[in-house]
Amino acid sequence: MDRIILGNDEFEGENNAYVLHEGDSLALVDTGIATTDVRDDLREGLAEYGYEFADVDDIVLTHFHPDHAGLAGEVQSESDATVYVHEADAPLVEGDEAATAALDERRREYLEAWGIPPAKREELLGVVESVTGLSETNPTVTPIEDGDTLEVGGHTLETVHAPGHALGLCWFEIAGRNQAFVGDVILPVYTPNVGGADVRVERPLETYLETLRALADRDYDRVWPGHRDPIEEPSERALTIVDHHRERTERVVTALEEHGPADPWTVSADLFGELEGIHIVHGPGEAFAHLDHLVHEGVASVEDGQYRLVDGDADLESVVAPSRTP
Incomplete structure (x- = not known):
């Protein structure tokens, strides 16, 4: 090979x-x-x-x-x-x-x-x-x-x-x-x-x-x-990416505390700044993925495309948690 x-x-x-x-x-x-x-x-x-x-x-x-x-x-x-x-x-x-x-x-x-x-x-x-x-x-x-x-x-x-x-x-x-x-x-x-x-x-x-x-x-x-x-060390790398997404979820929660109600574009600007080229879809897409997850976990709600926090004290360790440690 x-x-x-x-x-x-x-x-x-x-x-x-x-x-x-x-x-x-x-x-x-x-x-x-x-x-x-x-x-x-x-x-x-x-x-x-x-x-x-x-x-x-x-x-x-x-x-x-x-x-x-x-x-x-x-x-x-x-x-x-x-x-x-x-x-x-x-x-x-x-x-x-x-x-x-x-x-x-x-x-x-x-x-x-x-x-x-x-x-x-x-x-x-x-x-x-x-x-x-x-x-x-x-x-x-x-x-x-x-x-x-x-x-x-x-x-x-x-x-x-x-x-x-x-x-x-x-x-x-x-x-x-x-x-x-x-x-x-x-x-x-x-x-x-x-x-x-x-x-x-x-x-x-x-x-x-x-x-x-x-x-x-x-x-x-x-x-x-x-x-x-x-x-x-792929198992460690996979779980490092899980941790990365937990940290990003925390940043999304912070963005909603500061800017909410907010749409994914507003949240992505807080996460990534100015976006160009293919990142115009990647940035808000990533923000949406986290916002959508927070809605399904009962941490946020969405109405007319605007997301707001409903549980600012949620345990994000359980919202985005690894299955085990490497």
């Missing part, structure tokens, strides 16, 4: 594509974004191991985001590779017009509901339209679900559905190694965005916290993320 480091100027920094190869079997885990530079990175990376796009037998995608799935169609068009992705994300990767339109409409509704000013909404939509990061060649996809086993590149991978950052996000446990490919479930430097990265996810923060606890409970020796370097 080898790693190809791919450039990425749009999202969380360097992407990873993983090369699984044994005998005549060759697979990729993620492909990178469909830009000229990244396409060249992937071709050159494969060539270092004596391969080209035409040699790829299987492509395993951790989720639909273009910095992970963008080149899958081009690789498949040259190789006839089988492309695997979770069934929730499969229509988006295939370029299904109805699924894409539904996501776009849901995003527009949230942008308005979160209180984002019209000029900022238009700025964001311009970014989304100009930087799709997907190839014009859409792959034909084989949908997978939680528990499916994939035999690819001489390795056995167990599919574990891990929603939060994206509805169809999965990690793939490598049989016999106590390791996994985790995509954007956890990252070594950044905390994956929750709320804005995929507006299809219901109760985004609680959903993501459940995924983090599940990953921590697996107690892997090492995991291979979608960005940057491998993570040597």
